[in-house]
Structure formats: C-alpha cells, structure tokens
Amino acid sequence: MNRKNNRRKALWIILFVLIVGLSGFALAANGSFENPLAAFIGGGQGGERGERPQMTGGETSERPPQGEMGERGGEQGGFSLSQIGSVLYNVWYLFAIAAVVIVVQTLGGGLIQRVKRRVSRAAST
Amino acid sequence: MTAVQAAVPKQKSKVFKLNTTKLNLFLDIGLALAFVVELERHFTGLRNHELIGLGMGIALIVHFVLHWKWSWGITKSFFRNLFHTSRLSYILNILLLVDMGVIIVTGILISETLGLNLGISRRSEQTFKSLHVLGSNFSLMLVGLHVAIHWKWILSNTKKYIFRIKSGQAKAAQPAFIAVKEV
Numbered sequence: 001m002n003r004k005n006n007r008r009k010a011l012w013i014i015l016f017v018l019i020v021g022l023s024g025f026a027l028a029a030n031g032s033f034e035n036p037l038a039a040f041i042g043g044g045q046g047g048e049r050g051e052r053p054q055m056t057g058g059e060t061s062e063r064p065p066q067g068e069m070g071e072r073g074g075e076q077g078g079f080s081l082s083q084i085g086s087v088l089y090n091v092w093y094l095f096a097i098a099a100v101v102i103v104v105q106t107l108g109g110g111l112i113q114r115v116k117r118r119v120s121r122a123a124s125t
Numbered sequence: 126m127t128a129v130q131a132a133v134p135k136q137k138s139k140v141f142k143l144n145t146t147k148l149n150l151f152l153d154i155g156l157a158l159a160f161v162v163e164l165e166r167h168f169t170g171l172r173n174h175e176l177i178g179l180g181m182g183i184a185l186i187v188h189f190v191l192h193w194k195w196s197w198g199i200t201k202s203f204f205r206n207l208f209h210t211s212r213l214s215y216i217l218n219i220l221l222l223v224d225m226g227v228i229i230v231t232g233i234l235i236s237e238t239l240g241l242n243l244g245i246s247r248r249s250e251q252t253f254k255s256l257h258v259l260g261s262n263f264s265l266m267l268v269g270l271h272v273a274i275h276w277k278w279i280l281s282n283t284k285k286y287i288f289r290i291k292s293g294q295a296k297a298a299q300p301a302f303i304a305v306k307e308v
Contacts, residue, residue, distance in 0.1 A: 027219045041193055077171070079168060079173065080167060081168075083165055083167045084164040084168065086164075086167070086168060087162055087164075087165050090160075090161040090164050090165065090265060091161050093265055093266075094157070094161065094170065096272075097272070097273045098273040098276050101270070102273070102276055
C-alpha cells in the first residue's frame with residue numbers, strides 16, 4: 001500500500017515537472033521568457049518587469065521618461081490583456097522553482113533515508 | 126435547564142470558530158495571484174498596480190500576524206539548533222520580509238496616482254524607482270522559494286479545503302471514531 005502511494009506520488013511529481021518543462025518551452029517560443037536575475041547579472045539597474053527585451057539585438061528596452069508614462073497601452077488605465085504572457089511567465093517561474101525544490105527534496109530525502117538505513121544496518125551487524 | 130442554558134453559548138462559539146488554516150490558505154492563494162499580476166505593471170496599468178500594491182501590503186501584514194507565533198518561536202530558539210530546515214525557511218522569510226518592506230515603502234514613495242504628494246526630489250525618486258525594480262525582480266525568486274518550501278502544506282490543504290479530498294489518515298481514522306461513538 002505504502003509502495004503504491006509512493007509510486008503514485010512519484011508519478012504526480014514527474015507529471016508536474018513535465019508540465020513545467022513543456023510550458024517553459026511554450027513560453028520561450030512565445031517570446032515571454034526572461035530571466036529576472038538578469039537585472040543583477042547585467043550590472044545593477046536592470047530593466048523593469050513587464051518590459052520585454054527587444055527581439056532584435058537582445059538589448060533590454062529602456063524605461064520611458066516620466067512624461068511618457070500613460071501614453072503606452074494599459075499604462076495608467078485598465079488591464080492590458082496583451083501583457084498576459086508576462087503574468088504567465090511569473091506563474092511559470094513560481095512553478096519552476098517549486099518543481100526544482102520538490103525534485104531536490106524527494107531525491108535528497110530518499111538518499112538520506114537510504115544512507116541512514118545502511119548506517120543503522122551496519123551498526124546492528 | 127441550567128445545563129441547556131450553559132450548552133447554548135458553547136454551540137455559538139463553535140459556529141463562529143475561525144479556521145486559521147483555511148484563512149491562511151485562501152489569503153496565501155490571493156496573495157500569490159495578486160503578486161504575479163502585480164509584478165507586471167503594464168498588465169494592470171499604473172493605477173491598478175498601485176491599488177493592488179497597497180492591498181497586498183495590508184494582506185502581507187495580516188499574513189505576518191497569522192504566523193507571528195512561528196516567527197517568535199524560531200527567533201527565540203534560532204541559535205539552539207542551527208542546522209534545521211526551519212532555519213533555512215526563517216532566513217528566507219526574513220529576506221522576503223525586508224524585500225517586501227522595501228518594495229512597499231519605495232512604491233508608496235514613488236506613487237503617482239494615489240494622490241500622495243510627498244515632495245521627493247527627482248534624484249531620490251530615481252533611486253527609489255531603481256530600488257523598487259530591483260526589489261521586485263528579487264522578490265519573484267524569493268516568493269518562488271517561499272512557495273516551494275511550503276509545497277507539502279499547500280498541496281495537503283488545497284486537497285482538503287478546495288477539492289474536499291480527505292487524506293488517507295483521515296479516511297482511516299473515520300471508522301474507528303464511529304466505533305468508539307457506538308460503544
């Protein structure tokens with residue numbers, strides 16, 4: 001029963017990791033893929049979230065001056081559904097971190113248990 | 126008669142008993158959804174961005190108040206047992222608290238639509254904006270780790286309170302409870 005539960009749990013984890021991986025590919029293909037750590041790697045200031053890197057040249061778009069705010073779609077007023085990709089990217093990023101932690105925790109936990117079992121077995125013999 | 130009268134307030138208190146786990150779960154889901162939307166200013170628009178940010182600030186205070194016992198307990202015993210998973214979670218939570226504090230404070234300082242004319246110089250405003258952006262970039266990673274570390278709690282309570290699926294232990298415990306009742 002316990003083994004069956006473990007197998008089912010492992011299957012769910014594999015499925016979750018697969019979904020995260022596939023959605024990552026989909027987001028990358030859609031151009032909604034960015035690295036939030038690029039702001040730190042790129043030397044301090046970084047780009048604002050939601051401002052997609054330009055496809056040509058790969059440079060991040062510059063922040064508009066104060067006066068220009070509000071002229072872009074969805075800047076001041078209501079929701080701009082064209083930016084939904086960025087929101088999905090954030091959701092994906094949270095799930096991706098969760099997937100990494102789950103995999104590390106599961107594999108690490110299993111490994112630690114196996115080592116502990118071996119040590120206790122060796123101590124008893 | 127007196128026994129009946131005494132039983133009435135007891136029943137009332139049962140009805141109004143607050144399920145903190147359920148409250149935590151729904152508050153956390155709301156916060157997570159608001160967070161992923163809030164990060165994209167171009168999606169929400171500036172006005173909504175600032176309003177959601179303020180709401181999130183209040184919700185975060187509630188979230189912290191709901192977990193103050195845990196925080197206080199770990200703070201007291203932090204150096205007693207240094208190598209423990211809760212220490213990692215604690216350090217991560219402190220980082221997240223500081224980061225969120227910076228984001229909220231700088232967000233209020235640079236707000237344009239809330240009608241708070243705080244008289245900040247252009248230079249300081251630029252600094253606050255940079256801090257706000259850096260903090261929000263960093264927060265995505267921290268929130269991701271925060272959610273990931275608590276995935277077991279999230280999964281079990283989502284099953285219990287949203288999908289109404291009983292855990293294996295609860296299912297096993299139910300017949301025993303009925304048997305005791307019959308005796």
